[in-house]
Amino acid sequence: MSNLSDAYRDYPVHLKHIIPLDFHTIDSVPESHEWPHSDCLEPVIDEISIPVIDLMDPNAEQLIGHASGNWGIFQVTNHGVPLSMLMDVECEARRLFSLPVEEKLKVLRSPEGATGYGSARISPFFSKFMWHEGFTIIGSSSLDHAKELWPHDYKRFCDVIDEYQKKMKELAHQILLLTLKSLDISEEDIASWAASTYESNGAALQLNSYPCCPNPSRAIGLAPHTDSLLLTILNQTHDSSALQIFRDGVGWIAVAPVPQALVVNVGDLLHILSNAKFPSVYHQVIVSENKHRISVAYFYGPRTDSEVAPLSKVEVPIYRSLSVKEFISIKAKHLDKALSFIRI
Ligand SMILES: O=C(O)CCC(=O)C(=O)O
Numbered sequence: 001m002s003n004l005s006d007a008y009r010d011y012p013v014h015l016k017h018i019i020p021l022d023f024h025t026i027d028s029v030p031e032s033h034e035w036p037h038s039d040c041l042e043p044v045i046d047e048i049s050i051p052v053i054d055l056m057d058p059n060a061e062q063l064i065g066h067a068s069g070n071w072g073i074f075q076v077t078n079h080g081v082p083l084s085m086l087m088d089v090e091c092e093a094r095r096l097f098s099l100p101v102e103e104k105l106k107v108l109r110s111p112e113g114a115t116g117y118g119s120a121r122i123s124p125f126f127s128k129f130m131w132h133e134g135f136t137i138i139g140s141s142s143l144d145h146a147k148e149l150w151p152h153d154y155k156r157f158c159d160v161i162d163e164y165q166k167k168m169k170e171l172a173h174q175i176l177l178l179t180l181k182s183l184d185i186s187e188e189d190i191a192s193w194a195a196s197t198y199e200s201n202g203a204a205l206q207l208n209s210y211p212c213c214p215n216p217s218r219a220i221g222l223a224p225h226t227d228s229l230l231l232t233i234l235n236q237t238h239d240s241s242a243l244q245i246f247r248d249g250v251g252w253i254a255v256a257p258v259p260q261a262l263v264v265n266v267g268d269l270l271h272i273l274s275n276a277k278f279p280s281v282y283h284q285v286i287v288s289e290n291k292h293r294i295s296v297a298y299f300y301g302p303r304t305d306s307e308v309a310p311l312s313k314v315e316v317p318i319y320r321s322l323s324v325k326e327f328i329s330i331k332a333k334h335l336d337k338a339l340s341f342i343r344i
């Protein structure tokens, strides 16, 4: 079955953009990771907050439709994912990232690979490196990697990851249905998109680590980007407002963690399906001097051989139809400009 690993194979990334810095040993920000002051310290608005939606609210569909259209991002509570599961996955991620660098390099993502340890996939688009290390999991890829890292004790990591992926898949399916229902599209389209995405292997789980940084005002955790797939569910249980979104006419807004809530954001593919009614939110992550932040992002997407096009029954489509694989290839070449290449 077509999945993200196939889609990435044709776009190798140079090793210098894959191997993260050894953050354990570093006590100052090297020039390679030093961003211009203005990129890291844009003024951030704290007074405006993104919507928080109770999934048990009888109006959840309407609230999600409104938040997706107006913000492209919202937080959900009463989502049915136990706090223990949110904490367990963070704990396993912390265990992985705290391994010595030579251990982590055993599971380094290969240049044409999609899974394993390494820098963010967007790294080659920027002249400076990010204060970040990641670990990408697709399907059961964590099994081989965990066996390399913990030959006698790999099961714990795999069990936590598998359970988490299963739970995320259910939740992503539920939220995708609610977002699609709020659009002006046919019942058939809603049912077929929700079902085919659920059955696909198109999802990925990304563990993110943002180590403590000696000079946070000159470093960036994750540079501004949009997520490529349909929607992302982000677990940021840590108590820091490091994630920021860009809102036209306002600027950068901090996404303050709400206890036990999960952050949901619209990705490029849902933006296309919605005929641009839902913005695919531009976001970035800042770093801290004394908090080593972990986040876990679940990217929910369809099979990479499926065709994506605006689904609206009434509007003139503003994007042409294309396969997910083709969109990923355009994004791999043009990043933020990808959507402009498929505009009609
Ligand atoms: O760590 C975060 O808060 C955001 C992570 C993110 O944007 C990503 O993994 O694409």
Ligand SMILES: [Fe+2]
Binding pocket: 225, 226, 227, 283
């Ligand atoms: Fe992201």
